Amino acid sequence: RTNPSAKPESALSPYACQRRTTMDNHNKIFTDALEVLAENLELGGNQGPSLAFRRAASVLKSLPAALRHLQETQHLPCLGEHSRAIIEEIFEYGSSSRVEEILNDERYRTMKLFSSVFGVGPKTSESWFCRGLRSFEQVLSEPSVRLNRMQTAGFLFYEDISKPVSRTEASALKIIVEEAVISVNPSATVSITGGFRRGKEFGHDVDFIIKTPEAGQEDVILTAVIERFKSQNILLYSDFQESTFDLRQLPTHCFEAMDHYSKCFLIIKLKREQETDARAGRDWRAVRVDLVAPPLERFAYALLGWTGSTLFERDLRRFARLERGKLLDNHTLYDKATNTFLPANTEEDIFAHLGLEYIEPWQRNA
Ligand code: ATP
Ligand code: MN
Ligand code: MN
Structure with a gap:
C-alpha cells in the first residue's frame, strides 16, 4: 500500500485478534524467557501481572x-519497561539472570512438575509444595494426600500423556473418533480444533468438535461415542460433562471462560504403527482427547472458542467489549447497544460482526 494516510505496516495493534501470528516464531529466545516470567507469576497466583509478559511475548x-x-x-505495543529490560539483558549476555534464577528455583520447578499431571492445577501443586513434597514418589507415599479420579489417571498414564502428541497421531485419532461418531449418527461430522487446527506439529492433547444437524443430539452422541470406545476396549479414562446450555438463560449464564456445551475429557489407547513397546509389553500409547458437541446454531461460536490460542481468545473478548460494546463468549455475541444476540453461521460472520479482518486459524498462534 502506498496511501500515505494509511497506518504504516509497523503499527501493530495491542490486540492479538488484530495481528496475524503464525507458528513461525522468529523471536523464540525472547518469547521463551518472557513466558517463563509469566508462568512463574501464574504458578504464584498472580494472573494479572503475568498477562503483561504474555502480551509482550505475543507481540514478538x-x-x-x-x-x-x-x-x-520502542514502537511496539505491550512492551513495558520490565519486558524491555529482559530483552536488553538477552541481547547483551545471551540470557536473563532473572529467568535463570526462576528456572533453578525449587518452588518453580516443583510446581511445574506437579501441575504437569493431568488433573493437578496450581492450587493442588501449591498445597503439595507447602507440605514439603518435592517429587511424585513423595506425593504418592504421603498418607494425607487424597487423589481424585482425574489425578489418579494422571499419575497412572503420566509417562504416555506427558509426551507430546504428533500430527500423525492426531490424524489417526480423528479416524477413530469419526468412525465412532458416524456409527452413532451418520449425518454428524468431526473436525479437529485446538492447537492442531492452528497448525501446531505437536500438542498436549487432541481437540475435536462434533457437529450434529439435529437439535438436542449433543449429550446423546457423546454418551454413545464413549460407550463405543468402552466396548472397543480403548477407553482408559472419561469425564463426561452434560450440557448445561440454556438459551433462555442467556446472557446471564455466559461470558465466562468455561462453556456450557456437552463435552468430555478422555484418555484413549492409540495403537502404535510399527514399533511395539517391548518394555511395557504393549502395542499402544495413552493420549488425551477432548470432545465438544455444541448445538448446530452455536457451532461457529464454539469452533472459534475452541480453536484458541488462549491469548487470542482473551483479546477477542476484550476487543469486543472495549472497542465495540459487545460481549463475546463460546456461545454467542451480544450487542449491548441494541440488546440483541448476533447470529453467526461461520467464524467469518463473527469477525465481521466485530468489524475485524478475518484471521485464519493458523494465524491465531498469539
Ligand atoms: P495444546 O497443544 O497444548 O493442547 P491447545 O491450544 O490445543 O494447545 P487446549 O488446552 O487443548 O490448548 O485448549 C484448546 C482451546 O479449547 C482453548 O482455546 C481453550 O480456550 C478451549 N477450552 C479448553 N477447555 C475448555 C473448557 N473446559 N471449556 C471451554 N473451552 C475450553
Ligand atoms: Mn489442545
Ligand atoms: Mn484440550
Whole structure:
C-alpha cells in the first residue's frame, strides 16, 4: 500500500485478534524467557501481572523477523519497561539472570512438575509444595494426600500423556473418533480444533468438535461415542460433562471462560504403527482427547472458542467489549447497544460482526 494516510505496516495493534501470528516464531529466545516470567507469576497466583509478559511475548511472536536491536521494541505495543529490560539483558549476555534464577528455583520447578499431571492445577501443586513434597514418589507415599479420579489417571498414564502428541497421531485419532461418531449418527461430522487446527506439529492433547444437524443430539452422541470406545476396549479414562446450555438463560449464564456445551475429557489407547513397546509389553500409547458437541446454531461460536490460542481468545473478548460494546463468549455475541444476540453461521460472520479482518486459524498462534 502506498496511501500515505494509511497506518504504516509497523503499527501493530495491542490486540492479538488484530495481528496475524503464525507458528513461525522468529523471536523464540525472547518469547521463551518472557513466558517463563509469566508462568512463574501464574504458578504464584498472580494472573494479572503475568498477562503483561504474555502480551509482550505475543507481540514478538507476530513479528516478521528476529529483533536485531533493543530500539526496535520502542514502537511496539505491550512492551513495558520490565519486558524491555529482559530483552536488553538477552541481547547483551545471551540470557536473563532473572529467568535463570526462576528456572533453578525449587518452588518453580516443583510446581511445574506437579501441575504437569493431568488433573493437578496450581492450587493442588501449591498445597503439595507447602507440605514439603518435592517429587511424585513423595506425593504418592504421603498418607494425607487424597487423589481424585482425574489425578489418579494422571499419575497412572503420566509417562504416555506427558509426551507430546504428533500430527500423525492426531490424524489417526480423528479416524477413530469419526468412525465412532458416524456409527452413532451418520449425518454428524468431526473436525479437529485446538492447537492442531492452528497448525501446531505437536500438542498436549487432541481437540475435536462434533457437529450434529439435529437439535438436542449433543449429550446423546457423546454418551454413545464413549460407550463405543468402552466396548472397543480403548477407553482408559472419561469425564463426561452434560450440557448445561440454556438459551433462555442467556446472557446471564455466559461470558465466562468455561462453556456450557456437552463435552468430555478422555484418555484413549492409540495403537502404535510399527514399533511395539517391548518394555511395557504393549502395542499402544495413552493420549488425551477432548470432545465438544455444541448445538448446530452455536457451532461457529464454539469452533472459534475452541480453536484458541488462549491469548487470542482473551483479546477477542476484550476487543469486543472495549472497542465495540459487545460481549463475546463460546456461545454467542451480544450487542449491548441494541440488546440483541448476533447470529453467526461461520467464524467469518463473527469477525465481521466485530468489524475485524478475518484471521485464519493458523494465524491465531498469539
Ligand atoms: P495444546 O497443544 O497444548 O493442547 P491447545 O491450544 O490445543 O494447545 P487446549 O488446552 O487443548 O490448548 O485448549 C484448546 C482451546 O479449547 C482453548 O482455546 C481453550 O480456550 C478451549 N477450552 C479448553 N477447555 C475448555 C473448557 N473446559 N471449556 C471451554 N473451552 C475450553
Ligand atoms: Mn489442545
Ligand atoms: Mn484440550
